[in-house]
Amino acid sequence: MxxxxxxxxxxxxxxxxxxxxxxxxxAGHYSVNIHAENFLIPVLNSVFNLKLENVNxxxxxxYPAIDLVDLSNxxxxxxxxxxxxxxxxxxxxxxxxxxxxxxxxxxxxxxxTEKQQSYSDAKVKKIVPTxxxxxxxxxxxxxxxxxxxxxxxxxxxxxxxxxxLFQQEFSDIQIEQRQKKYKNxxxxxxxxxxxxxxxxxxxxxxxxxxxxxxxEEAITKRMNDYRASKGWRQVTKFKxxxxxxxxxxxxxxxxxxxxxxxxxxxxxxxxxxxxxPLLNIIDRGTIxxxxxxSFYETNDDTLRxxxxxxxxxxxxxxxxxxxxxxxxxxxxxxxxxxxxxxKKQVRWKGKKESTKTVIFEMINKExxxxxxxxxxxxxxxxxVFDNKWFLTxxxxxxFTNPGGYKTSRFEAAYMSGIKRLESNGSVCxxxxxxxxxxxxxxxxxxxxxxxxxxxTKTLSLxxxxxxxxxxxxxxAEENSGAPPSDMEHDxxxxxxxxx
Numbered sequence: 001m002x003x004x005x006x007x008x009x010x011x012x013x014x015x016x017x018x019x020x021x022x023x024x025x026x027a028g029h030y031s032v033n034i035h036a037e038n039f040l041i042p043v044l045n046s047v048f049n050l051k052l053e054n055v056n057x058x059x060x061x062x063y064p065a066i067d068l069v070d071l072s073n074x075x076x077x078x079x080x081x082x083x084x085x086x087x088x089x090x091x092x093x094x095x096x097x098x099x100x101x102x103x104x105x106x107x108x109x110x111x112x113t114e115k116q117q118s119y120s121d122a123k124v125k126k127i128v129p130t131x132x133x134x135x136x137x138x139x140x141x142x143x144x145x146x147x148x149x150x151x152x153x154x155x156x157x158x159x160x161x162x163x164x165l166f167q168q169e170f171s172d173i174q175i176e177q178r179q180k181k182y183k184n185x186x187x188x189x190x191x192x193x194x195x196x197x198x199x200x201x202x203x204x205x206x207x208x209x210x211x212x213x214x215x216e217e218a219i220t221k222r223m224n225d226y227r228a229s230k231g232w233r234q235v236t237k238f239k240x241x242x243x244x245x246x247x248x249x250x251x252x253x254x255x256x257x258x259x260x261x262x263x264x265x266x267x268x269x270x271x272x273x274x275x276x277p278l279l280n281i282i283d284r285g286t287i288x289x290x291x292x293x294s295f296y297e298t299n300d301d302t303l304r305x306x307x308x309x310x311x312x313x314x315x316x317x318x319x320x321x322x323x324x325x326x327x328x329x330x331x332x333x334x335x336x337x338x339x340x341x342x343k344k345q346v347r348w349k350g351k352k353e354s355t356k357t358v359i360f361e362m363i364n365k366e367x368x369x370x371x372x373x374x375x376x377x378x379x380x381x382x383x384v385f386d387n388k389w390f391l392t393x394x395x396x397x398x399f400t401n402p403g404g405y406k407t408s409r410f411e412a413a414y415m416s417g418i419k420r421l422e423s424n425g426s427v428c429x430x431x432x433x434x435x436x437x438x439x440x441x442x443x444x445x446x447x448x449x450x451x452x453x454x455x456t457k458t459l460s461l462x463x464x465x466x467x468x469x470x471x472x473x474x475x476a477e478e479n480s481g482a483p484p485s486d487m488e489h490d491x492x493x494x495x496x497x498x499x
Contacts, residue, residue, distance in 0.1 A: 006159035007151055013166035014143045020175060021112045025081050032178070036112050037067050037079045039169050044068065044110075046162055047149050050075055065095035066107070074105040081112040085119050088140060092127045101132050111142040197431050198390040199438065200454040201382075203313065206289045208271040209264050210282040212244070219243045222250070244281060253277045256325070257316035257450060259309045266309055268450040293387070307382045310451075314380060314391070317451040321438060322346060326377070326398055328407055333377030333398040334358040341373060341404025348437045350498040356433060357492060362399070362414070372408035373400045374418075378434055391453060395430035422490075429493035432456065436498070 024032040052068040066076040128134045258267040271287045296306035315325040324335040344359035360374040379394040399411035435456040
């Protein structure tokens with residue numbers, strides 16, 4: 001595709017763009033204007049060399065006087081289908097009344113339909129304060145002005161990219177689909193809250209490193225004595241971590257928030273504190289404090305080590321929430337009572353205070369005995385973005401035998417069945433439950449100073465997509481894959497508990 005072909009195709013699509021906006025507006029479907037704003041972002045970014053974003057989306061409200069803004073370049077656009085002078089004056093009056101000229105140097109008013117042949121420059125100048133440049137001919141633009149700028153682009157690849165944008169949006173199929181959506185009310189002017197499965201976390205700015213000070217020979221003998229009492233074979237050399245765990249257990253220190261790296265111990269716990277339990281296994285003269293950021297940014301290896309420390313610290317944090325790390329399934333799950341395994345409920349609070357069953361009894365309906373337990377759980381991973389750390393939560397379940405800890409032999413079948421019962425909405429509710437539960441604290445909570453999660457933050461999709469318009473319908477003939485009859489659907493969570 002050569003340069004002229006690109007310009008011709010863009011011009012054809014641009015005419016369809018204007019015609020579509022006029023047609024929908026005439027029918028009272030003004031939601032197309034919102035769609036037009038979002039379509040124009042990559043176009044205007046390319047033509048004007050900007051990084052615009054839709055502030056109606058990012059600020060979650062109808063921002064006064066402007067719709068698209070690039071704060072770094074101090075440029076903003078108001079997008080409107082109303083071309084008269086009254087609209088232009090109103091936009092300028094609001095713009096200066098809200099003192100947006102403090103952040104914006106250049107304001108464009110883009111007319112989605114067609115701008116008037118002329119405007120009263122004198123009336124506009126009465127509104128614009130001295131020092132701010134707003135030229136009625138240059139800063140009130142429409143598709144024709146945009147096409148003039150596009151025609152002046154010398155880069156063929158840039159033109160080809162713009163051509164793809166226009167063709168994708170204004171093909172016959174896309175226009176037909178939009179007509180159906182707008183007329184059926186599938187799209188509207190309301191934003192929709194989106195929930196990512198990232199929880200922002202915080203931890204101390206410093207971590208501590210120290211050399212070990214343990215009697216490996218004595219620990220090895222003690223461990224082999226225990227093995228001999230069980231009739232097990234002797235071991236010449238145990239792994240260092242296993243020996244440390246044994247030594248801590250011997251001293252009744254049940255802590256998991258530490259790691260070994262290059263035969264040194266690393267932890268967020270304050271090793272300079274005289275009451276710190278880990279002092280029992282380290283050489284106090286080797287204690288060193290290290291800046292966390294400097295440590296994990298050193299290389300990929302230290303980043304991996306730091307994530308490992310975060311996972312072990314999360315393990316200790318979860319103990320304060322009645323949860324445990326189950327290594328076989330690599331999940332954090334609600335812990336059952338080891339002595340008397342049974343159903344478990346926890347109190348938690350979103351918008352309302354409520355009770356959530358987090359461990360269910362799976363009972364054989366014929367023989368009336370417990371087959372296994374089903375514990376609410378999550379897979380967790382750590383990532384850092386823009387110097388902020390996040391815990392990724394992926395809700396799941398852990399099925400245990402009647403003893404309440406080891407994996408049930410029925411887990412694969414039950415897991416498959418429960419996934420058929422749960423919708424995207426229910427999985428989202430589990431995530432939101434974890435978001436509130438892990439971040440909560442009260443007078444009865446155990447304070448854990450080395451790890452915290454922050455309540456989830458929502459993003460906004462603008463405009464809203466109604467779930468019923470795209471959610472797949474479950475077919476009756478799918479009964480052949482129905483879950484086991486003793487699988488109950490967990491319906492304790494719903495959006496009214498959160499919002």
